[in-house]
Amino acid sequence: MVNTPVTSSPARTRRYPRKVLLPLACVATAGALYSTSDSFRHHTLAFRRALLAAEAVIVTGYDYKFSLEYGNRDLKEGDPEDDRERRVRRSRLHKRSAERVMAMMRQNGGIYIKLGQHLASLKYLLPEEWTKTMEPLQDKCLPSSLESIQALFLSDLGQPLSEIFSSFDVTPIGVASLAQVHRATLKDGCEVAVKIQHPALGEFSEVDMKTIAALTHFIAYAFPEFEFFWLSEEIQDNLPKELDFRYEARNAERTAANFDCARVQGSSSAVKIPDVFWAQKRVLVMEFMNGSRIDNVEYLNANNIKVGEVSREMARIFSQMIYKDGFLHCDPHPGNVMIRPTPVGSPSPFNFEIILLDHGLYRELSPEFRLDYARLWTAVMDSDEEEIKRRAIALSGIDAYELFACILTGRDWDVIQDSQLTRKVRNKAETSKISHGAGNWLVEIADILARVPRDLLLLFKTNDLLRALDEDLGADDGAQMGTFAVMGLYCAQVIFEADKKEIRQTLTRASVSTSADSSSSSSITGISRSMTLMFASVGVWCRAYCRFLLKTVSLDLFIWWIDQSQANSVLYRVASTLGLSVL
Ligand SMILES: Nc1ncnc2c1ncn2[C@@H]1O[C@H](COP(=O)(O)OP(=O)(O)OP(=O)(O)O)[C@@H](O)[C@H]1O
Numbered sequence: 001m002v003n004t005p006v007t008s009s010p011a012r013t014r015r016y017p018r019k020v021l022l023p024l025a026c027v028a029t030a031g032a033l034y035s036t037s038d039s040f041r042h043h044t045l046a047f048r049r050a051l052l053a054a055e056a057v058i059v060t061g062y063d064y065k066f067s068l069e070y071g072n073r074d075l076k077e078g079d080p081e082d083d084r085e086r087r088v089r090r091s092r093l094h095k096r097s098a099e100r101v102m103a104m105m106r107q108n109g110g111i112y113i114k115l116g117q118h119l120a121s122l123k124y125l126l127p128e129e130w131t132k133t134m135e136p137l138q139d140k141c142l143p144s145s146l147e148s149i150q151a152l153f154l155s156d157l158g159q160p161l162s163e164i165f166s167s168f169d170v171t172p173i174g175v176a177s178l179a180q181v182h183r184a185t186l187k188d189g190c191e192v193a194v195k196i197q198h199p200a201l202g203e204f205s206e207v208d209m210k211t212i213a214a215l216t217h218f219i220a221y222a223f224p225e226f227e228f229f230w231l232s233e234e235i236q237d238n239l240p241k242e243l244d245f246r247y248e249a250r251n252a253e254r255t256a257a258n259f260d261c262a263r264v265q266g267s268s269s270a271v272k273i274p275d276v277f278w279a280q281k282r283v284l285v286m287e288f289m290n291g292s293r294i295d296n297v298e299y300l301n302a303n304n305i306k307v308g309e310v311s312r313e314m315a316r317i318f319s320q321m322i323y324k325d326g327f328l329h330c331d332p333h334p335g336n337v338m339i340r341p342t343p344v345g346s347p348s349p350f351n352f353e354i355i356l357l358d359h360g361l362y363r364e365l366s367p368e369f370r371l372d373y374a375r376l377w378t379a380v381m382d383s384d385e386e387e388i389k390r391r392a393i394a395l396s397g398i399d400a401y402e403l404f405a406c407i408l409t410g411r412d413w414d415v416i417q418d419s420q421l422t423r424k425v426r427n428k429a430e431t432s433k434i435s436h437g438a439g440n441w442l443v444e445i446a447d448i449l450a451r452v453p454r455d456l457l458l459l460f461k462t463n464d465l466l467r468a469l470d471e472d473l474g475a476d477d478g479a480q481m482g483t484f485a486v487m488g489l490y491c492a493q494v495i496f497e498a499d500k501k502e503i504r505q506t507l508t509r510a511s512v513s514t515s516a517d518s519s520s521s522s523s524i525t526g527i528s529r530s531m532t533l534m535f536a537s538v539g540v541w542c543r544a545y546c547r548f549l550l551k552t553v554s555l556d557l558f559i560w561w562i563d564q565s566q567a568n569s570v571l572y573r574v575a576s577t578l579g580l581s582v583l
Pocket of ligand 1: 193
């Protein structure tokens with residue numbers, strides 16, 4: 001009895017630490033095991049990426065808030081010197097912010113590079129300091145190692161490279177943000193381009209997308225006047241598709257079929273879509289294409305390819321996609337468009353073929369949208385202010401039609417208003433005016449972009465890329481008029497088809513009511529009303545047809561004259577004058 005406390009006490013003290021230590025030891029062992037596991041590595045890296053992104057965005061947000069609210073307190077409003085100083089400080093603020101964000105994007109890689117490329121293309125939205133700083137992300141990407149690619153083939157296809165290809169060039173011919181492309185030969189001797197997704201991309205794409213969504217919410221909270229959700233929504237919607245090459249294969253095949261169909265209907269074009277051999281989620285094997293980037297002017301000159309024809313043909317290809325097929329390639333940057341002299345057996349009517357690559361990002365456009373869009377562009381090309389206003393409201397409910405037209409065309413409002421849009425290419429002074437304007441109108445532009453339909457957002461980007469391409473090619477005023485003439489033809493076609501449909505419906509209604517009137521042996525007035533309606537519809541149809549015919553024939557003639565003018569400068573001047581009056 002006396003010994004009880006003595007014997008029981010050490011037992012109790014021994015039990016207490018064991019109770020604590022055992023679970024601790026278990027946790028420590030599990031932790032040690034976990035820390036060497038792949039899962040630990042993944043979570044640490046994912047956390048680090050999110051942290052880097054958050055740091056860059058939060059610091060930038062704070063910098064903007066602080067600099068704009070307190071940074072200019074020493075400057076007086078209305079003083080020209082101080083205004084200049086304010087502009088200089090704002091420009092510096094944009095530059096250092098863009099550099100900070102770009103450094104983070106480079107460090108994180110993967111879809112952050114893709115996002116940076118997207119930002120670089122938003123010339124109508126972001127200040128020049130941002131778009132220029134982001135530009136290098138468009139061409140310099142790091143290749144994935146051969147070992148990681150071997151591992152990807154084994155995990156996704158269950159076969160090593162040597163089982164599938166008789167030769168495989170280990171040096172990639174192109175390295176982009178999402179994938180790299182290698183030249184290879186299949187066992188049957190076919191030369192192919194093998195597009196392989198960067199193996200590390202899949203691992204972090206989900207967490208990266210979530211981080212970007214969360215940071216967009218932060219921007220919306222810190223700067224309620226800016227609506228940037230659409231950017232994050234675009235990424236959430238499009239990226240999963242771009243990361244599955246089976247979508248890309250289907251898009252490529254559908255586009256090739258659309259152009260084949262147009263050829264059968266008599267509208268030949270210089271477009272070439274590489275044939276797809278087979279596609280897996282992360283590997284796409286397609287026909288190998290020789291040629292050069294489309295903006296390589298030296299290559300064009302060496303092969304006697306005319307810049308004017310190339311830019312007109314690009315306008316034709318993209319107008320067909322937008323207005324006729326309603327199935328649009330939304331990433332036509334120069335790295336995705338190649339050109340080569342026409343090979344034997346090609347259906348191209350020119351001495352070149354335009355090769356469209358990268359069919360990952362497409363948009364389906366409804367017939368109603370295409371019609372509204374064609375009417376809007378026709379109004380803009382005609383400098384018809386009232387109609388631009390009406391169409392801008394119809395398409396997006398936006399009253400700020402001047403700014404809307406500027407975003408659509410990438411041109412200054414004065415140029416649109418003075419009917420110079422179709423006649424003069426954009427020069428450096430205008431580009432810089434637009435970029436500065438973008439800096440001053442940030443809030444209004446962000447508001448427009450948040451409210452326009454998402455299809456229109458991608459069309460803005462496509463327009464911008466095509467315009468930039470024309471500028472890189474050095475297309476002159478004549479080439480510019482040619483591209484607008486081509487677009488005018490497609491717009492006229494869409495509007496005419498819609499008019500025809502409407503008239504047909506009116507005629508059907510009139511004939512139905514005539515037969516209903518006569519079968520119920522109703523009054524003569526009923527029949528005569530229906531007959532009047534029918535005659536009126538035929539009248540409207542004839543007017544619409546004549547208008548369409550006049551427009552298309554004159555535009556066709558204009559394009560033909562431009563072609564002749566390549567050899568004859570007098571004809572060129574006449575063609576230009578005629579073109580101005582037609583357009
Ligand atoms: N069929 C092909 N034949 C020859 N070269 C090709 C072919 N397909 C792609 N390439 C080359 O590989 C590069 C990258 O291809 P692609 O644009 O399809 O990749 P991506 O990852 O989708 O690029 P991004 O999304 O950044 O535009 C192209 O710029 C081109 O140089």
